[in-house]
Amino acid sequence: MTEAAVSEVPSEELQFRLDGDSHWEAGKSITARRMARSLPRLVGRSLQLVWQVDRRSVIGLLGCQVISGASQGMGLLATTGTITALISSGDVTHRLWSAWPSVAVMIAAAGVRALLTIVVTWLSSRLAPVMAEEAHLLMLEASVTTELAAYDSPGFGDRRQAAERGADFVRDLLQGCQDLISAMASLAAGAAVLASVHPVLLPLLVLAALPQGTAQVQSAKAAYLAVVRTWGQRRMLSALRWHMTEAHTADQVRAGTMASFLLSTYRRIAERVNASERQAAGRGALMALLGAACGGLASGLVWAALVMLLATGRISVASAGTAVLALRTVTSSVQSLVAGGARTFRIGMYLEDWSTFVDEAGGYRLCRGTLTPKDPEEIRAENLVYRYEGSQRNALDGVTLTVRRGEVLALVGENGSGKTTLSKLLTGLYVPTSGSVMWDGVDSQEMDPLAAWQRVAVVPQEYARWPLSARENITLGQPTPGGDAAVWAACDASGADDVVKELRSGLDTLLAREWLSGEELSGGQWQRIAIARAFHRPAGLLVLDEPTAALDPRAEHRIFTGLRDLAATRAVVLVTHRLTNVAIADRIIVLDHGRIAQQGTFDELVENPGLFSELWRLQNDRSIPAERTTDELTKHTV
Numbered sequence: 001m002t003e004a005a006v007s008e009v010p011s012e013e014l015q016f017r018l019d020g021d022s023h024w025e026a027g028k029s030i031t032a033r034r035m036a037r038s039l040p041r042l043v044g045r046s047l048q049l050v051w052q053v054d055r056r057s058v059i060g061l062l063g064c065q066v067i068s069g070a071s072q073g074m075g076l077l078a079t080t081g082t083i084t085a086l087i088s089s090g091d092v093t094h095r096l097w098s099a100w101p102s103v104a105v106m107i108a109a110a111g112v113r114a115l116l117t118i119v120v121t122w123l124s125s126r127l128a129p130v131m132a133e134e135a136h137l138l139m140l141e142a143s144v145t146t147e148l149a150a151y152d153s154p155g156f157g158d159r160r161q162a163a164e165r166g167a168d169f170v171r172d173l174l175q176g177c178q179d180l181i182s183a184m185a186s187l188a189a190g191a192a193v194l195a196s197v198h199p200v201l202l203p204l205l206v207l208a209a210l211p212q213g214t215a216q217v218q219s220a221k222a223a224y225l226a227v228v229r230t231w232g233q234r235r236m237l238s239a240l241r242w243h244m245t246e247a248h249t250a251d252q253v254r255a256g257t258m259a260s261f262l263l264s265t266y267r268r269i270a271e272r273v274n275a276s277e278r279q280a281a282g283r284g285a286l287m288a289l290l291g292a293a294c295g296g297l298a299s300g301l302v303w304a305a306l307v308m309l310l311a312t313g314r315i316s317v318a319s320a321g322t323a324v325l326a327l328r329t330v331t332s333s334v335q336s337l338v339a340g341g342a343r344t345f346r347i348g349m350y351l352e353d354w355s356t357f358v359d360e361a362g363g364y365r366l367c368r369g370t371l372t373p374k375d376p377e378e379i380r381a382e383n384l385v386y387r388y389e390g391s392q393r394n395a396l397d398g399v400t401l402t403v404r405r406g407e408v409l410a411l412v413g414e415n416g417s418g419k420t421t422l423s424k425l426l427t428g429l430y431v432p433t434s435g436s437v438m439w440d441g442v443d444s445q446e447m448d449p450l451a452a453w454q455r456v457a458v459v460p461q462e463y464a465r466w467p468l469s470a471r472e473n474i475t476l477g478q479p480t481p482g483g484d485a486a487v488w489a490a491c492d493a494s495g496a497d498d499v500v501k502e503l504r505s506g507l508d509t510l511l512a513r514e515w516l517s518g519e520e521l522s523g524g525q526w527q528r529i530a531i532a533r534a535f536h537r538p539a540g541l542l543v544l545d546e547p548t549a550a551l552d553p554r555a556e557h558r559i560f561t562g563l564r565d566l567a568a569t570r571a572v573v574l575v576t577h578r579l580t581n582v583a584i585a586d587r588i589i590v591l592d593h594g595r596i597a598q599q600g601t602f603d604e605l606v607e608n609p610g611l612f613s614e615l616w617r618l619q620n621d622r623s624i625p626a627e628r629t630t631d632e633l634t635k636h637t638v
């Protein structure tokens with residue numbers, strides 16, 4: 001695409017923002033007060049997480065912080081004793097002897113704090129990775145228990161991505177909480193000492209911290225919003241990175257000489273993301289400047305108050321000395337508190353995304369019935385309507401059909417006519433928008449979905465190439481009582497036996513050459529493994545969606561000659577464009593724009609005029625090659 005062509009693209013297309021994306025709006029409405037209210041809950045949630053994995057370390061951490069705060073208070077109080085002894089009358093030796101106990105307390109307090117800091121660092125570094133892993137696991141758990149339809153929903157990807165980022169931040173939250181607790185402990189110790197010197201000093205100090213606190217919270221919010229605003233663009237960058245570096249597109253990037261186009265597209269999007277971040281950084285710096293100016297003025301007021309108190313004789317010189325030290329402690333703890341609070345506020349926003357996703361599974365938690373189905377004898381679709389979320393039209397519109405055990409039902413039709421969607425509804429992967437799918441009279445929505453899917457075996461158009469052993473690729477980690485004999489039987493029926501026998505360690509061979517020095521298979525060999533996977537599954541409903549697209553004629557023939565035997569104990573739904581293959585089916589359903597256009601046996605459909613016979617004629621039209629004579633073909637071959 002040329003630069004001129006790019007500039008004509010509507011700007012909303014370049015945002016990669018989805019319809020129904022409420023994240024941005026939600027982000028904008030975050031207020032410091034709302035966050036302050038939800039922070040204790042989020043901190044509680046993280047503590048609960050860490051409590052589950054290592055409660056002894058949590059108790060240790062909290063204990064260390066309390067003791068550290070107490071020893072800091074003792075050290076500060078001992079300062080008054082030290083100064084009083086040093087400035088009292090008498091000879092130097094006597095004054096030093098009187099100061100000694102207070103000095104000993106100060107040294108001991110500093111020693112204890114130094115030791116505790118090391119223990120806290122050790123405990124935190126043990127806990128942080130465990131917490132992060134646990135947070136990711138909870139998120140993965142939520143992801144795999146969503147309805148499949150979630151993945152068709154605008155906004156779900158955003159929520160999942162936000163939750164993933166939140167899970168990354170859980171580790172930082174621990175550090176944030178540590179800093180907060182430690183700052184609070186120091187503050188409490190310093191504040192107690194300061195209040196004992198004179199009660200007016202403390203409120204003045206809190207006042208001095210407020211402008212900086214507000215500024216930091218505002219710049220944290222601006223930084224968060226900059227990330228949310230560019231969410232879609234970041235996702236596009238990540239997709240481009242994936243496509244530019246992974247093996248599955250490496251040949252096309254090269255053969256299509258796409259490298260410079262992809263790099264310039266990446267650079268252009270990255271620039272937009274950077275611009276947004278720069279804007280947020282500028283806003284943050286301005287806020288910090290304002291906060292520091294106001295905070296500086298207020299701090300000056302505190303010091304002036306201290307001087308006034310000393311000058312008017314309201315506090316002694318020793319107390320003033322203590323107050324100076326306490327003020328420094330309290331000032332630095334208030335600053336840590338404000339900075340830590342703002343950081344935790346920012347982390348909290350990400351954590352809110354994670355927490356909401358984990359609680360609600362992105363709004364798509366599987367929530368159907370509890371009935372445990374058996375292998376179905378009969379599956380009936382009644383007036384089935386399905387519309388993908390965000391789509392303007394129905395993918396299926398009023399489909400009624402029945403498929404029984406022992407039967408092969410073929411679904412044919414042009415691209416986009418609804419075959420795959422229908423097969424996903426029959427297996428209970430999708431629930432209908434209206435109408436019903438009944439397994440032996442039980443509505444698919446009333447069945448326990450996991451129990452129902454155990455009764456289903458699917459060869460999808462795009463099958464997974466799991467980076468696992470050949471055996472696990474076939475059993476999907478669920479071996480049957482038949483063990484390896486059952487695996488070999490499935491391989492035999494699918495033609496995967498020839499593939500597995502060639503592998504260096506047979507079924508034990510790792511099929512992940514690219515990453516893990518295993519062996520790699522060709523496209524057709526992978527498809528044989530995918531078919532073996534479905535044949536191995538003891539399921540009453542077998543769905544084959546273009547199962548032989550990558551197979552050679554011998555392998556394809558083997559599959560279709562064995563299919564009737566497989567159908568003896570199963571209901572088989574076959575989706576294919578190769579109409580010669582559907583001759584094997586007992587019944588053929590022809591779909592057109594989501595509706596049933598025709599149905600019948602192969603012979604009936606071929607003989608009667610209609611969509612099927614038209615497609616059949618086109619597929620068997622030899623007129624194009626027939627125009628070239630055998631001589632011509634031979635000439636080309638030579």
Ligand SMILES: Nc1ncnc2c1ncn2[C@@H]1O[C@H](COP(=O)(O)OP(=O)(O)OP(=O)(O)O)[C@@H](O)[C@H]1O
Binds near residue numbers: 391413422
């Ligand atoms: N995830 C999705 N989100 C929105 N619309 C979708 C989605 N998947 C499919 N569709 C739409 O639903 C309709 C039916 O698609 P489906 O995949 O069922 O067709 P198909 O007959 O299997 O096509 P093909 O022969 O190309 O595999 C199409 O118009 C398609 O655009």
